[in-house]
Amino acid sequence: MKSFFKVIGAGGLLCLLCALPAAAQIVNSVDFTTKFPFYAGNTKLPAGSYKIIPSGYNDRVLQIQDASGKYSAFLEYTANQSAAGHTTSEVTFKKYGDTDFLDMIWIPGQSSGVQIDPTKVEMKLAASGQPQAHSVPSKAK
Numbered sequence: 001m002k003s004f005f006k007v008i009g010a011g012g013l014l015c016l017l018c019a020l021p022a023a024a025q026i027v028n029s030v031d032f033t034t035k036f037p038f039y040a041g042n043t044k045l046p047a048g049s050y051k052i053i054p055s056g057y058n059d060r061v062l063q064i065q066d067a068s069g070k071y072s073a074f075l076e077y078t079a080n081q082s083a084a085g086h087t088t089s090e091v092t093f094k095k096y097g098d099t100d101f102l103d104m105i106w107i108p109g110q111s112s113g114v115q116i117d118p119t120k121v122e123m124k125l126a127a128s129g130q131p132q133a134h135s136v137p138s139k140a141k
Contacts, residue, residue: 026052026053026062026105026107026114026140028053028140028141029051029053029140029141030051030052030089030091030107030138030139030140030141031049031138032050032136032137032138032139033048033049033136034048034050034093035047036100038093038100039100039101039102039119039122040064040075040101040102040116041074041075041116041119042119045066046066048066048067048068049066049067050064050065050067051064051065051066052075052105053065055074060076060077061076061077062114063075075102076117077114077115078117079112079113079114080104080115082106082111083111086108086109086110086113087108087109088106088108089106089107089108089137089138089140090105090136090137090138091104091105091106091135091136092104092105092134092135093133093134093135094131094133095132095134096122096128096129096131097125099125101116101118101119101122102116103115103116104116105138107140108140
């Protein structure tokens, strides 16, 4: 009976350790600037400077807001693993035709990133063709 509890305890500890890398990496904020409009979730945002912060409402929701505070959106995300840690902070986009969608946020020194959950429109566009991936530098605070 003791060995059964040891196995259960070890299994629980292993599950906890596996879940820790999947935790949100954005502690304070990530700042970036684009020269093109893009979709963040279902919200179309103009070119400009933006800040991404934890929403404070839910562990799986981020908030993006422009420098003036005029434009903002809430974004659902999933943690995504990378084979190696990133040396720089960057925000990646997927481009379908002439429409860009916010895709990933990478934080330096971490092997996991934040994958923005695709919208129905983006999934429909993805079914019809391959996107062009591109990124802009960002600053994690």
